Amino acid sequence: MTIRVKIHLILAGLLLALFFQNCAKSSNDHVTIDSLSVPRACGKKGYEKLHFVYLEPKCASCHGDNGFVAPFFATSNLLNSYYEAKSVTKEKWHIGTTQNGFCGDACNIETTSAIYQQLMDWVAHPDRDDCN
């Protein structure tokens, strides 16, 4: 095989991969949290889960006990953190977790990840306590 043929094969493969990725994405747009396989998250308990697995480890340096910037949703006081978190809008959670310029690759997650889906579930149901 010549180099040219090889490059064409690789490009064709990439195109196919892109095509399938787009398919997956567009069908995902209509998937609600209820039909996803990730565990639900709502209310105080849901917040606790998000706090321990993601928000505290990734955001506490700035939004925690020794942090310097509000909202203080990642402190060791879970109840206070929960109330602070409730004051953050969905749009700001989205930006803070997917396009965060302060912590970058160290904290940004994919919208397809379980944590992101759970955070959005929680943002939509912060006062419900019957889902986890």
Ligand code: HEC
């Ligand atoms: C290195 C410090 C740092 C880390 C780590 C950090 N942030 Fe922030 N964050 C800031 C600063 C500074 C601001 C205030 C400036 C601004 O609003 O853009 C802020 C503001 C915010 C806001 C409020 C935006 C508004 O306008 O009200 C949210 C929500 C937020 N961060 C989410 C997060 C999340 C979620 C994480 C962890 C995944 C995180 N941040 C990690 C520095 C940080």
